[in-house]
Amino acid sequence: MTEQAASGASAGLWRRLMNGRDPGEEHRAATPLELFFDLCFVVAVAKAAAELHHAIAEAHLADGLVGYLSVFFAIWWAWMNFTWFASAYDTDDVPYRLLTLVQMAGVLVLAAGVPAAFEHFDFTLVVVGYVLMRVALIAQWLRAAAEHPEGRGTALRYAAGIAVVQVGWIARLWAPGMWAGITFVVLVLAELAVPAWAEARGGQTHWHxxxxxxxxxxxxxxxxxxxxxxxxxxxxxxxxxxxxxxxxxxxxxxxxxxxxxxxxxxxxxxxxxxxxxxxxxxxxxxxxxxxxxxxxxxxxxxxxxxxxxxxxxxxxxxxxxxxxxxxxxxxxxxxxxxxxxxxxxxxxxxxxxxxxxxxxxxxxxxxxxxxxxxxxxxxxxxxxxxxxxxxxxxxxxxxxx
CATH class of the missing domain: 1.20.1410 (I/LWEQ domain)
Structure with missing residues (x-):
């Protein structure tokens, strides 16, 4: 490899244009980063399942099930959002990897907060971890909007929708009594609506x-x-x-x-x-x-x-x-x-x-x-x-x- 080619390869590793992957790309497979990402998430899954096990064994099924489904939604939704984004915009360069690292750190923070969520319905640490993951994803969508003109409208809608809902999750920490449950359901529905709204109004992303x-x-x-x-x-x-x-x-x-x-x-x-x-x-x-x-x-x-x-x-x-x-x-x-x-x-x-x-x-x-x-x-x-x-x-x- 010539010195010029090596320099170009190094520059490409540092920063690649996030202009959307080809949805018809042959032999598209999961990357080592995606597999590493999954392993961090399964730590949170294991913590949630372990807490559910103890809740059932101690005859606290109702409380355990509420805590389990609440925590599991945060785990699954953050994983799903990253997975679909990566399918459309994975550049595997340095900025992309660093933002993915932030999301991995977020899920570990979330996992650390699982016991408190089950035992005391204290979701503070869970929300902190969740917001860390979502802020990193917002940054990814903003980068896609800046570098992929064709998908700019969709990317901006994703970034805006995720940001608005995250403000809601933070505000929910102070929701009193029955409002905690009501606001949880409302925010879950809002989360689920963001992809349908963004894809339908701004054009479909190039997921594979x-x-x-x-x-x-x-x-x-x-x-x-x-x-x-x-x-x-x-x-x-x-x-x-x-x-x-x-x-x-x-x-x-x-x-x-x-x-x-x-x-x-x-x-x-x-x-x-x-x-x-x-x-x-x-x-x-x-x-x-x-x-x-x-x-x-x-x-x-x-x-x-x-x-x-x-x-x-x-x-x-x-x-x-x-x-x-x-x-x-x-x-x-x-x-x-x-x-x-x-x-x-x-x-x-x-x-x-x-x-x-x-x-x-x-x-x-x-x-x-x-x-x-x-x-x-x-x-x-x-x-x-x-x-x-x-x-x-x-x-x-x-x-x-």
Missing amino acids: PRHIAERYSLFTIIVLGEVILASLTAVQSAVSASGVSVPLVLVAAGGLVLVFALWWIYFTGAEAHLGSLRTALTWGYGHFVVFAALAAVGAGLGVTVDAATHHAHVSEQAAALSVAVPVAVVMLVLAVLHRLTGTGAVERAVLVLAGAVVVLAFAATPPLFGLGGAMVGMGLTVSMTLAGNLVLSARHARGRG
Whole structure:
């Protein structure tokens, strides 16, 4: 490489023009920075799931669920916004990386505030972390507006919409009594409305459909990995405290089969087709439920381990429900999303519905089969639902051939 070429490469690394990526770019894949970014976010997911686990085990379900959904929305929404921005404007130069670092720092601050949010409904540190992430994203959008004339209107709308809502989140810290809940709902709706408003009024950003689908898939794997880690930690603690027992082995085995089957259901069929903004937003927003429910499965598995070793303050039926409910939610929402994006992974919606009902029914069976038997039954039910859809998909493919 000549000295002039090396100088040009170095200059390109320092600063590249943020003029929008090609949405039809071949072989577009997640970057190392995006993967590193995801790992920071899964720390926050793990903290939220751990707090939910403790809340359920201590019979504080209502408070725990409110705290969990509130915190998880902040985590997911900040991740989603960065992911879609990066799909359209990733330059991977020094300013871009530094602003991404600020967002990563913000999510770690948010994660540090999760215990206070659960235990005292004190969201101060969570909001500080969230605002750090959002201010960095506003800076990214302003840079895109300055350097990409074609997308300037959309970029400015994003920056303005995000900024206005962040002022609302800060002001909400002083909302008294019932207004705290009301303002939370209003601000969540405002957040969800910003992309639709910005894209519809200013023109669609150049996000890459296949890149977006891959990013969501990778984050799903990371969340499932967190579920496995949380379950393993719970089992290790139980073995250290009480030793190995048949119920504990059955709970662990049933949980592993369950998580593997859920992974297979997600990664069955063709790549998601995100052909329109409406489809993409519905698919993207629907993943809030998928991610939150998958992480909640990990919390529920921790509760079942506690119940199996008599360290939980809830019944075995309640412990089984803490797994069955999020599993059923994942199955049903994935069925809708698979249908929406034409992946072909769900051939019979009634089969998925029946599987979800049977999973919920197993939550009532611990008095008959024990908690371990109920967990094994859930795992087998999800596996059979998967197998039925695979068989039907294969028949449908042969019929078309």
